[in-house]
Amino acid sequence: MSLDGSIDHWGTNPADAIGAALDAIETSLAGLLAMDPDYWRTSQKKDFLARVEKLQAQQAALRLRVLASSGDIAAETGDKDASAWMRAELVVDKGAARAQIKLATTVARYELVAAGLAEGVVSQDKARVITRALDKIKTDPIATGEDLVLAEKLLVEYATQMTANELRIVGKRILVEVDPVRFEEAEAKALLAEEERARQKTALRVWDNGNGTIGFDGVLPTAIGMRFKTLVEAWAQPRKQRLVEKGVPLPPWERLTGQGFARLIETIDPTTLPRHGGDATVVNVVISLADLRNELGTATLGFDETNGTTITAAEARRMACNATIIPWVLGGDSVVLDAGRESRFFQPIQRKALRLQQKCCQAEGCDMPPEWCDAHHLKPWAAGGRTDLNDGVLLCPHHHRLAHAPGYTHERLPDGTIRFTRRP
Structure with missing residues (x-):
């Protein structure tokens, strides 16, 4: 066989x-x-x-x-x-x-x-x-x-x-x-x-993509990682719910969580952060006097233009509403014309008063609830605006960006709402 x-x-x-x-x-x-x-x-x-x-x-x-x-x-x-x-x-x-x-x-x-x-x-x-x-x-x-x-x-x-x-x-x-x-x-x-x-494996890497975005990745212990996930989703979900209520198509969940993470960072109170380098945790913004006045100007995060990150002057003004920043205004020969005062958040009692007065985002036609809005200076802080109730208005993140965007103008209507108009 x-x-x-x-x-x-x-x-x-x-x-x-x-x-x-x-x-x-x-x-x-x-x-x-x-x-x-x-x-x-x-x-x-x-x-x-x-x-x-x-x-x-x-x-x-x-x-x-x-x-x-x-x-x-x-x-x-x-x-x-x-x-x-x-x-x-x-x-x-x-x-x-x-x-x-x-x-x-x-x-x-x-x-x-x-x-x-x-x-x-x-x-x-x-x-x-x-x-x-x-x-x-x-x-x-x-x-x-x-x-x-x-x-x-x-x-x-x-x-x-x-x-x-x-x-x-x-x-x-x-x-x-x-x-x-x-x-x-x-x-x-x-x-x-x-x-x-x-x-021992905990790590975080952050790098500049060179295209207006920052990339990062890392590893966290499970307990910390789950807390991080919960905090980010806490900021992402309300935006998702509001979009659903309005019948607006939802962006990808990754984008919503990315936006949630950005909001989490923006709402951290600097006064609760540790001190390093002799100062409380602040962001220094270096900007020329011409760029400060020019809506299409640029600014540098950090003291050194070589090692710092370039942003628009509009973004710098928007940050001034939500973060502790110190603007350094330079003349033509990099002479310090103004080592401006440190900006502050609206104080908690002021935010409560704004929420009492303004029940939602004050942009015309927007109903984003006040707890998800920023307190915006109608007269930019960098231009001498004061952090007081008369100068404060609640705007959702979207309209807050428009308020500082060079492509838009805005005006306060008699009823207190803010009307945005695209520039011609």
Whole structure:
């Protein structure tokens, strides 16, 4: 009897059966792709999505089984695994291919996970989460083989009820469910160690994109990061709600949270910040006398034009309403003509009075609530305006920018509202 791998002991050719099965799958898919889901009944769409979700898990199970036994492909290509062939023939990034092969090898070690994939109740993403949690248990000095078996059983059961992300969170403390007495103290110690590592990893990078924007990224401990997320969303959500109420199309959520973050920064009270460099935390703005008078002028944040950041004079005037800034007005030869007084926020009692007088943004036709508005100086602070009630008006962030934009003029109407007009 031939020992050729393509012939089995029953005298049939597995390659033919595999090809026939794949042909049937391809034919069925082609038939489904020829249909237009717009004409499907709702019940058909729900049934389709549910069954395809299960089929995808089963397809992943089969794919991982083949990858786990792909050593002969690696032998043929001379690579340590089949990733080189996948890169060349399937145009899959080598890193992604190796990740798939690694998952295939790992799943093969866990019988219940592999069975869950084959049954379609554990997706590939969930299988990756479960195997990572189980691999970590293997290195736990307290955990036993029995603990590992029980943890795998629990996680596979949870996979039918939870998303992959929820499963990841549960997987971190699955041993506590296996045996609370033995593992609760160990979990507490592990959390302390994790929090300490998080503090060591805390980082923030800020850079100038050179196109009017600042880029930044970073890593925060979970507790601080969630507080940061909550604060940013607190400023983003009200704007979203107001837009929804007005029937205005919503911008992308990323833009709303970016705007929320900007508002969070603008509303920080400088008097509560630490002192550094001998001064309270302030922003120094260097501007020439001509630019101060010119609506299209520019200013520099910081003392040094080389190392500072250039902004428009209009933006500098807008900042003066919300931030503590010191304007340095220079003559033609960079002679300091005025080391202006430090500007201040409207005081809390003044803001309360403004809110009592002005129930919303005072721009004509705008109803943004007062708690989301800025207190604006009708006569710019940089031009000698005073921080008092007669000179103060509440404007939402959008109209506050217009108030300082060179392309618009504004006037106070007899009823106290502000009318904006685009310049010709």
